[in-house]
Amino acid sequence: MLSIKNLHVSIDGKEILKGINLEVKPGEVHAIMGPNGAGKSTLASVLAGRDLYEVTEGEIVFQGKDVLDMAPEDRAKEGIFLGFQYPIEIPGVSTVNFMKTAVNEHRKHKGLAPLTASDFLKLMRDKKNLVEIDSKLTNRSVNEGFSGGEKKKNEIFQMAMLEPKLAVLDETDSGLDIDALRVVANGVNKLKTAENSTIVITHYQRLLDYIVPDVVHVLFDGRIVKTAGKELALELEEKGYDWIKEENGK
C-alpha cells in the first residue's frame, strides 16, 4: 500500500524529517505518536503534497506509484486522504457544492460519469448517517463558523464521501470533547475495510482506546525511534515521552 524509504524533508533549509522508513499494508491501522515538534504533521503534509516542504532525499511509493511526482489533487484522486489538524474555512462555498465537485473529480479519475443530483444527495444522506453528523453542518459553507469538534466531524464525513485507500488523520483528536471523540472514532472504525489503511497521528493515547492500532511508531526528532504493537501506546501514556528523549540522548 504505502512504502516510505529514507525520507528527508526540509523547510527553509532546516531539516525536519531525517530519514523516515515506514511500510503500511492493506487493512492495517498505524499510529504515529511523539512529542510536539517531532515532525508528525510534517510527515502528513508531505504525504498529501503540500509544497511548503522540500523533499531532499528518499522516496514515497503508494500502490506502486511514485507519489513525489504527483500534484496534490492527483494524490487525492489516487486515494490518499488527509484529515487536517486545522480544517480550513471556505466562506460562501456550500459543503454540498464542495463535496459534489470533489466526488465527481474522483469519479472522473476512475472513468465514471458524474453523479446525478439525486444520487449525490442520497450518497450524502447515507454517509451522514454512517458517521452520525448533524445534517445542518452540510447545509453551511465549508467549515465556516464551525466549532473545533464540528470541523473534525466534517473531516470524517468527507473521508466517508471520498472512500480513500489511505487515510492520514493528523491530530484528529485535538480539541475534541469525549463525545465528539467517540463520533470521530466510530466513523473511522465503520469506514475500515480489509483493503484500506489508516495512519493515525496523535500526541495522546486517548484516541487509541477507540481506534485500535495494529502498529505503533514513535517519531522523535525527525526519526522513527521505536515501533511495536498497541501496548507501546499504553507505555507512553504511563511514562510520558521523557524516557524516549533520554534513550535518544536529548
Place this chain on the structure above:
Amino acid sequence: MAKEEQDKILDEVTQSDYKYGFVTDIENDDIGKGLSEDVIRMISAKKNEPEFMLEFRLKAYRHWLTMKMPEWAYLKIPPIDYQDIIFYSAPKQKAKLESMDDVDPEIRATFDKLGIPLDEQKLLANVAVDVVMDSSSVKTTFKQALAEKGVIFCSFSDAVQEHPDLIQEYMGTVVPVQDNFFAALNSAVFSDGSFVYIPKGVRCPMELSTYFRINAENTGQFERTLIVCEDDSYVSYLEGCTAPMRDENQLHAAIVEIIVKDNAEVKYSTVQNWYPGNKEGKGGIYNFVTKRGICQGVNSKLMWAQVETGSAVTWKYPSTILKGDGSSSEFYSVAVTNNHQQADTGSKMIHIGNNTKSTIISKGISAGKSSNSYRGLVKVTKNCEGARNFSQCDSLLLGDKCGAHTFPYLEIGNKSAKVEHEATTSKIGEDQIFYCNQRGISTEDAIGLIVNGYAKEVINKMPMEFAVEAQKLLAISLEGSVG
C-alpha cells in the same frame, strides 16, 4: 504555492479569450467623425425628432463645452479626442420591421451567437428583449403582449415618436443635462436606448431585457434608458452588453434614469461584459455611465444588482435618491478586473425622506495587473429623520500585482441616522487552495469555487437566467487564475 507556479498560473489567466469579440459585417449608416452643433442637428434630423428633443440636445452640448473631464477617479485614462469619434452609426436596414423575418440575417446571426433570444418562437424564456446595436434599436420583442397590460417597452427613438409627452415629462429629471461631463455628452448625442413605462397597479408579467452591442469601428455608443414605474407597479429589468475586440479604445457613455412612485418596485440587473482590451492592455471599451434612480413615492423600492467583468475602464456609480418617506434601495455589485483593466465604481445613496433605508454590498475581485476601486457616498440630509444605511465593501485579491482600494464617503446631516460601514480585503489563501487540492479539486476549479462563493450574496439577487450567466462569466473572466 511556489512563486514561479503562481506566476505561471497568473500568466495563464491572460490567455483566456474574450469570446464575444467578433465583428458583424453589415452596412452602416454613419455621419462621419467629429462633434459640433451641426452634427447634433443631423442626429436629431435623422431620427426625425420633435423640436423639444433638439433643444434638449443643444442645451446639453453647450453646457458640455464648458465642462472638463472629471479627474477625481482612481483611473489612468489617456486624453480622449472627441473629434475622432463617430457619434452616430446605425445598421442599414429597409423600412420598418414588422416581423422577425425582416431583420437583417447578419444581425440575427450576431445575436444568435450571443445567445439572445430575438426569436419570438423562443417564447419559453419569457423575457422581452430590446436590442441596441451601435446607435439604434434593432428589434423589440413581445411588444404586443406587453401592450395588453398597458406596459410600454420600446426603443427610445420609438418612444420619442409615439409617446413624446412621457419623454418630455421625465427625460432629464433624474440626471439633468448639466449633471456631469459624460451625462452632458450623452444628452447631446445619444442615439437610442430603451424606454419602459409601467402603469399604475401593474406587475410587469415578464422580465424586460435590453441587450447593447457596439459593432462598428471608431464608434461611440451613447444610449439612454428611462424607466417610469407608476404607483403600486413592479418591473424587473435586465441589461447586458458586449463589443467586438478592437485595438483602439471605444467610448461608451450611457445614462439610466429610473422613477419609482408610491409603493412601486424596480429591480435593475446588469451583466456588463464589454471588451476589456487584450492582455497587454491594448483596446477595450471606456465605460462611463451615469445610472440614477429616484424613489419618489412613499415606500417605493429600487434594487440594483450588477456583475461587471468587462471594459478597459469602468466609471460607474449607480445611485438612488430616497425621496419618498419609507422608501428603500439596495445595491449589490460584483466587479471583476483582470490584466490591465481599471474600475472605479460604487454607489450613492441620498437619504431625503424620513425612515429611508439603504444597503450597499460591493464585492471587488482583482487579478492580473488590474486596479479595482470602490467609491461610494451615503448622504443623509438635514431634515431626514430615521435614515438607515448598511454598507459592506469586500475586496478579494488574486496574485500580488493587482490593487484594490476603498473610498467611502459619509455625509450625515441628521443625528437620528444610523450608518454602518464594513470593509474587508482578503486574498485567496494558499491553504484554502491546498485544502481543495487535497479533496481532488484542481487549483483552477478551486478558484472558481471560491470566487463564486465570495460573489454568491450578489449573484443570488439576480434573476435566475442572469445568475447562471453571471456565474459562467466570473469563471471565464478569471480562467486559470491564481494562488
